[in-house]
Amino acid sequence: MTNAEGEYSFDNLPALAGDQVYTVVIDQAASEDRLRPYLPAPAHNSGDRATDSSTWQAETIPGELHENADRDPTLDFGFVVKSYAIGDYVWVDTDRNGIQNGNEPALPGVTVELFDGAGEPVVDVFGNPVTAVETDADGRYMFDNLSAGTYQVKFALTAKQVEKYTFTKLDAGSDDAVDSDADPKTGWTSKFVLDDSNTALTPTYDRAFDATEGIDPTWDAGLTLKPDPKPDPKPGPKPDAKPGLNPDAKPGLKPAPGPSVHTGGSALNGHNLGWWALAAGLLTALATVGVAFNSRRHDPAIDR
Ligand SMILES: [Ca+2]
Ligand SMILES: [Ca+2]
Ligand SMILES: [Ca+2]
Structure with a gap:
C-alpha cells in the first residue's frame, strides 16, 4: 500500500536478465473505496519517466535492474479527482403549470449561486471559489469542475425581479428535466449529491463542459409574472370614458x-x-x- 506520502516500493527482488521487466499493477478491486473519487490522470508521454504517470500498470525498462542494488523509482500513477457539472435553466412559466413547455421564454439575467450542504460557499476541483453566475440569453447557467459532494443551488432574484416575478410551483410532474426546483419562498433548491450515485448525470449535453463525470442538468427555476400591482381604480362602467359623445x-x-x-x-x-x-x-x-x-x-x- 502507498504510505502517507503516496510512496511504495518492492524491495529485495531478484536481478533481471536480458529484456526481462517487472510490471507493477494497481489492484483496483482492493483499492475500490480509496480510488472512488478519482480517475487516472491523463496519459502523458513526456519522455521523463521520473515525473510522468502510468495508467493502472507500469513496467520497468528492458535491460535494466541487472545489477545488485539497482533501483527504478519511476513507476508512478497519477490520479485526478472526478469532477461534475450542474445546470441548467431558468424560464418564464407562462401557463403556471410548473413545467418547462416549449413555447415558454427563457429568462436571462437571473443570478444563480452554489453552496454546499451546509449552505456554505464551495470551491471547485482546482481549489477556486465557485462564484455566482447569471443565466445567459438562453436562460442557461452551469457550474463546472465540481468535486463530489452535497450541494444546493440558490436562485437569487434582484429587487427588480422580485417586483415582477414569483417562483412557480415546485417539483410539478414527474420529470426533473422539465420541472422547477426553486422553493417558491426562498429560491433554494433541495440538497443534492454529486457522486457516482447521481443518476441524472449525463455525458451528452448540447454545450461543452470539462467535468469528467458529466452534468446534472436538472436544477431549474420557473418564474411566473406577478399580477399587476395597480388594480384599476375605476372598475365597472366608465361614464366619463368618452366625453362629448352622445x-x-x-x-x-x-x-x-x-x-x-x-x-x-x-x-x-x-x-x-x-x-x-x-x-x-x-x-x-x-x-x-x-x-x-x-x-x-x-x-x-x-x-x-
Ligand atoms: Ca513515472
Ligand atoms: Ca409551463
Ligand atoms: Ca428540474
Missing part, C-alpha cells in the same frame, strides 16, 4: 336604438343591419365621426 352612442359596438330612428318611416329605415354594424365600428374607432353621425341621426328633419 350618451346614446357610448356603448360603441351597438348604437342605441333611438326610437326616433326606427319610427316615422324616414329614409334611415331603409338601411340594413350590416350598415348599422359598420356605423357602430366607426363610432368606436373615430369619436369625432361618431359625434357627427349622432348629431345627424337626431336631426329632426331626418326623423320625420
Whole structure:
C-alpha cells in the first residue's frame, strides 16, 4: 500500500536478465473505496519517466535492474479527482403549470449561486471559489469542475425581479428535466449529491463542459409574472370614458336604438343591419365621426 506520502516500493527482488521487466499493477478491486473519487490522470508521454504517470500498470525498462542494488523509482500513477457539472435553466412559466413547455421564454439575467450542504460557499476541483453566475440569453447557467459532494443551488432574484416575478410551483410532474426546483419562498433548491450515485448525470449535453463525470442538468427555476400591482381604480362602467359623445352612442359596438330612428318611416329605415354594424365600428374607432353621425341621426328633419 502507498504510505502517507503516496510512496511504495518492492524491495529485495531478484536481478533481471536480458529484456526481462517487472510490471507493477494497481489492484483496483482492493483499492475500490480509496480510488472512488478519482480517475487516472491523463496519459502523458513526456519522455521523463521520473515525473510522468502510468495508467493502472507500469513496467520497468528492458535491460535494466541487472545489477545488485539497482533501483527504478519511476513507476508512478497519477490520479485526478472526478469532477461534475450542474445546470441548467431558468424560464418564464407562462401557463403556471410548473413545467418547462416549449413555447415558454427563457429568462436571462437571473443570478444563480452554489453552496454546499451546509449552505456554505464551495470551491471547485482546482481549489477556486465557485462564484455566482447569471443565466445567459438562453436562460442557461452551469457550474463546472465540481468535486463530489452535497450541494444546493440558490436562485437569487434582484429587487427588480422580485417586483415582477414569483417562483412557480415546485417539483410539478414527474420529470426533473422539465420541472422547477426553486422553493417558491426562498429560491433554494433541495440538497443534492454529486457522486457516482447521481443518476441524472449525463455525458451528452448540447454545450461543452470539462467535468469528467458529466452534468446534472436538472436544477431549474420557473418564474411566473406577478399580477399587476395597480388594480384599476375605476372598475365597472366608465361614464366619463368618452366625453362629448352622445350618451346614446357610448356603448360603441351597438348604437342605441333611438326610437326616433326606427319610427316615422324616414329614409334611415331603409338601411340594413350590416350598415348599422359598420356605423357602430366607426363610432368606436373615430369619436369625432361618431359625434357627427349622432348629431345627424337626431336631426329632426331626418326623423320625420
Ligand atoms: Ca513515472
Ligand atoms: Ca409551463
Ligand atoms: Ca428540474
